[in-house]
Amino acid sequence: MLSLLRCEWYQVRKSLPLKIVVIIMVAVSIGFGSSFIAPDNVSYLKTLNRMYELYFGGVICAAMEDGAMVLLLASLAAGWMIGGGFENRVIQESISYGKKRSTVYLAKMLVYSATVTVLCLVYWCGTALPAGFKNGLGTADICGNLTQVPYIIGMIAAGSAAYASLFTICGIIAFFVRKIGTTMGICLAAILVGGNLLASILPEEVIKFVNYTPLGLYRHVLKLDVTLSDLCQTVGISLIWIILFGTVGYLKFRKTELK
Amino acid sequence: MGNLILETRDLSKQYKSQWALNHVNLSLQQGKIYGLIGKNGAGKTTLMRMIAGLGFPTQGSILLFGTENRSGLEAAGKRIGSLIEAPGLVAGMSAKENMRLQCLMKGIPNYEIEEKLLELVGLKDAGKKKVKNFSLGMRQRLGIATTLIGNPDLLMLDEPINGLDPAGVIEIRNLVKKLSEYENKTILVSSHNLPELYQVATDFIIIHEGEIRQVLSHEELDDRCRSYLSLEAVNANQLTAVLEEKLRTRNFQVMPDNSIRLFDFLDERERLAQVLHENDVILTKIAVCGTSLEDYFMNVIGGNKNA
Numbered sequence: 001m002l003s004l005l006r007c008e009w010y011q012v013r014k015s016l017p018l019k020i021v022v023i024i025m026v027a028v029s030i031g032f033g034s035s036f037i038a039p040d041n042v043s044y045l046k047t048l049n050r051m052y053e054l055y056f057g058g059v060i061c062a063a064m065e066d067g068a069m070v071l072l073l074a075s076l077a078a079g080w081m082i083g084g085g086f087e088n089r090v091i092q093e094s095i096s097y098g099k100k101r102s103t104v105y106l107a108k109m110l111v112y113s114a115t116v117t118v119l120c121l122v123y124w125c126g127t128a129l130p131a132g133f134k135n136g137l138g139t140a141d142i143c144g145n146l147t148q149v150p151y152i153i154g155m156i157a158a159g160s161a162a163y164a165s166l167f168t169i170c171g172i173i174a175f176f177v178r179k180i181g182t183t184m185g186i187c188l189a190a191i192l193v194g195g196n197l198l199a200s201i202l203p204e205e206v207i208k209f210v211n212y213t214p215l216g217l218y219r220h221v222l223k224l225d226v227t228l229s230d231l232c233q234t235v236g237i238s239l240i241w242i243i244l245f246g247t248v249g250y251l252k253f254r255k256t257e258l259k
Numbered sequence: 260m261g262n263l264i265l266e267t268r269d270l271s272k273q274y275k276s277q278w279a280l281n282h283v284n285l286s287l288q289q290g291k292i293y294g295l296i297g298k299n300g301a302g303k304t305t306l307m308r309m310i311a312g313l314g315f316p317t318q319g320s321i322l323l324f325g326t327e328n329r330s331g332l333e334a335a336g337k338r339i340g341s342l343i344e345a346p347g348l349v350a351g352m353s354a355k356e357n358m359r360l361q362c363l364m365k366g367i368p369n370y371e372i373e374e375k376l377l378e379l380v381g382l383k384d385a386g387k388k389k390v391k392n393f394s395l396g397m398r399q400r401l402g403i404a405t406t407l408i409g410n411p412d413l414l415m416l417d418e419p420i421n422g423l424d425p426a427g428v429i430e431i432r433n434l435v436k437k438l439s440e441y442e443n444k445t446i447l448v449s450s451h452n453l454p455e456l457y458q459v460a461t462d463f464i465i466i467h468e469g470e471i472r473q474v475l476s477h478e479e480l481d482d483r484c485r486s487y488l489s490l491e492a493v494n495a496n497q498l499t500a501v502l503e504e505k506l507r508t509r510n511f512q513v514m515p516d517n518s519i520r521l522f523d524f525l526d527e528r529e530r531l532a533q534v535l536h537e538n539d540v541i542l543t544k545i546a547v548c549g550t551s552l553e554d555y556f557m558n559v560i561g562g563n564k565n566a
Contacts, residue, residue, distance in 0.1 A: 003366035010363050014352055093347035093405070094364055096311040098336020258313040259344060 004099060004107035008081075011090075012115055017080055021073070025119060029126025033059060036127070037134050052224055055138030057146025057155075059128040061222050064159045067166075068192065073119045074167030075187035081112050082174035083183040092258050101254045105175070109246060112171050117160050124156065144224030155221050158234040162218035165241035166191070169214065172249035175256075191215075214241050262289045263325065264413050264445045265310065270319035272305055272469075279305040281469040282319070287447060289412070292439050294460030295449040296556065302469040303449040304343065307415050311341045324412070337365070340411035342419060346402020350391035354382055354401050357390060361405045376404040380434060396427030403434060414438065416448040420455060428455065435459050453552045467560040486549030488528065490519040493541040501538045506531070518544070 012018060035041060036059050045053050052058030085091040085108060094104050137147045145151040170187040177183045198210060210216050220234045265287040272280040280302050287293055297303050308314040310321055312333075320327050323335035348357050358373040377383050380400040390398065399419050406414055416435070420428045436459060438444055450456050456463070463480055465473045475483075492498040495517040502508055502521065511521040524531040525547065535542060550558070 003364060007360060007364040010360055011349065014349075014356055016351055088349050089345060089347035090349065090360070090364070092313055092343070093341075093361070095313060096336065096339065096341045096343070097365055097409075098312070098333045098339075099364075100333060255315070257315065258308070 001103050001107060004094065004103055005111065007090075007094075008107055008111035011081070011085075012111060015080065018077075018115070021076065021119065022122060025073075025122045026126055029063075029123045030130065032063075033127035033130040036062075037131050052138065052143045052146065054131055055135050055143050055146075056128050056132035057137060057143050057152045058224070059131040060124050060152060060156065061146060061224070063124045063127040064155070064218065064222050067163075067218065069123060070116075070120055070163050070167065071170075071188065071191050073123075074116050074163075074170040075184045075191075077112055077116045077119070078167070078170040078174040078187055079180040079184035081115065082108055082171060083178060083180040086178035086258075087180055095258065102250060105250050105253050108175075109168070109171050109249075113164050113168065116167050117164065120160065120163065121156070145226055146224055151226060154228070154231045155226055158221040158231040158238075159218050161235045161238035161242075162214070162221065165217060165238040165245070166214035168242050168245045168249075172245055172252075175249050175253050212237060214238075214245075217241070263287070264289050264323075265447075266322040267306075267310075268320045268322070270306070270309060270321060271317050272302075272309060272314065273317040278469050280309070280316075283466075283469070283471055285464065285471065285474075287413070287445055289445050290439075290443045291461045292435065292446045292448065292459060294453075294456035294463045295447060295466060296451065296453050296456055296463060297449075297466035298451055298560070301451075301466045303451075303466060304417050305469075306466070307341065307343050307417050307447070307449065310415065311339065311343055312336060313343065337409060338412045339415065340406030340409070340413070341415040341417075342399075342402045342406050343415065343417045346398055346405065348390045348398060348401060348405070351389065353387050353389050354393075354404075355386040357401065358405060358408065361408045365409045367409055372408060376407050377401075379407070379437070380404045381430065394427075396423050396430055399423065399427070399431060400434065403431075403438075407438075412445060414444055414446045414448075416446065418450055419448060420450060420452065432459055453556050457552055465556065465559050472559050480552075480555070484550050484552055484555050485522060486525060486547065488521040488525060488531070489544065489546045489548045490521055490542060491517070491544035492519075492535075493543060495519065497538075498535070498540050498542075501535060501540050505534055505538055520548075 036053055042054065045051055053062050091104060091108070095101060137143065140147050146155065169191065173186050173190070174183040177186060198215070202210065211219055217234060217238060220230050263286055265285065267283050267285045270280055270283040271278060283306060295303050295306070305314065309316050310323070324338060326335055349360065352360065354377060355373055358377065359370065362370060362373065374383070374386075377386055380403055382397065382400055382404065385393070385397065390401065393401065403416065403419065419431050419435070423431065432455065435446060435448060439446055448456065448459065457480070460477065462474065462476050464471060490498060495513065498519060499511070499513065502511060502519070506524070508521070508523045510523045511519050513519055528545065532542070532545065
């Protein structure tokens with residue numbers, strides 16, 4: 001397992017596309033984050049009663065609500081890292097060498113999830129940095145619990161876990177499809193379109209249930225008055241979904257005929 | 260007789276209604292180069308994929324280095340280097356980086372092996388070049404280099420000369436020959452090009468429609484494909500005496516019907532005829548005979564309409 005993790009990490013380090021994505025994420029997030037504290041935006045936020053978006057915790061919360069960005073990063077990474085692993089046959093080489101399919105699968109999913117999480121963290125924290133430097137953490141009457149660093153860290157951790165349960169699906173799609181472009185297309189189309197479609201056609205009662213699935217789980221922690229209970233519940237439910245999806249993906253992969 | 264490296268027993272693989280492999284029984288001994296020959300779709304790649312663990316047999320078993328249980332096979336996999344369909348290379352990395360990747364994956368801490376193997380396959384000066392800029396022949400050679408990491412006992416090369424120009428074919432051929440001397444490795448190389456495999460392999464496995472039709476050594480194949488002069492004479496004993504005493508050759512066979520198969524003088528038929536005539540040997544037949552490799556292969560698979 002350790003050798004596979006080292007191998008995966010080496011591929012991440014040497015990946016030019018990923019390096020480019022990181023650079024773009026840093027630039028985009030800081031640019032985007034600067035727009036939050038622009039003078040024109042202050043009065044706009046006042047009218048919307050969203051003054052918390054001028055402070056570090058609040059901006060992170062706002063940035064983390066951008067599920068589309070997470071899905072975009074997850075789809076790209078699933079295609080490159082997992083689909084690419086099949087197309088360049090490095091995964092097949094590992095199996096021919098005698099590595100267990102469970103180990104290959106786990107190593108791939110772990111490094112994929114870690115990479116997407118790091119990319120998301122770059123985006124979220126990069127967006128919040130300008131506000132953080134200029135206005136700090138804010139006050140409790142504006143930012144609620146998000147003036148306290150432990151709650152900010154907890155929100156990021158729980159939100160990451162919730163998103164991980166969502167982009168695990170992208171990883172599994174990649175193991176099913178085993179191609180770069182098709183993986184990216186299906187992940188983006190199925191989850192983005194599927195999510196929006198479900199939201200528009202499903203009755204209210206069912207949507208409440210959807211908020212406990214990966215499609216809506218992150219919303220439980222993206223709020224100013226987030227509590228420890230919210231964080232723990234979200235992490236726990238996320239882990240259940242991750243294990244469930246991960247198991248389904250593995251059960252399929254272990255019987256897959258590889259060319 | 261060398262150690263048995265690989266054994267398959269009634270190995271079969273079915274895809275829907277078609278049997279890609281049908282009761283394949285094989286034994287590979289240590290230190291030999293086995294040429295696996297068959298037409299496209301004969302089952303060569305399927306067989307290698309089953310051995311490499313990329314596919315699952317429908318029936319039968321595979322014994323690698325004497326073991327067939329699951330954990331044993333996984334350990335045995337570390338003693339195999341395989342190049343199936345295409346080499347496992349990351350196009351955006353250099354040759355050396357790809358070698359390092361394989362070392363990491365295989366848990367080989369000795370990075371000095373990278374330079375040695377690149378030199379062995381003739382890519383010493385291309386270590387920093389990105390694989391996406393490699394020719395097909397260079398990719399194949401790098402692929403072979405990566406299979407050698409970990410010093411495997413069994414190498415499986417699936418059609419390594421496909422798509423290569425003549426210079427590339429010669430490079431791979433010379434490399435495979437060098438590898439057989441490189442620590443007594445067993446090599447299984449597949450191709451549909453029998454003349455090319457003939458120059459490399461010590462033994463041949465002919466496969467057709469998922470079945471092993473024949474397994475034979477290089478000497479046996481030579482024997483069955485040799486060109487010869489078929490001679491018939493009024494007095495066969497007189498003919499053999501003249502061949503031995505006057506022409507000083509014993510390179511012939513006396514067949515049950517008293518005809519002679521002479522393996523010399525194929526290009527000196529006039530001289531042969533003259534000497535026989537001078538020694539009063541009355542020939543009733545002289546003809547050049549023999550089976551080409553392709554004809555022999557087609558006969559074995561039952562596809563030679565000219566036979």
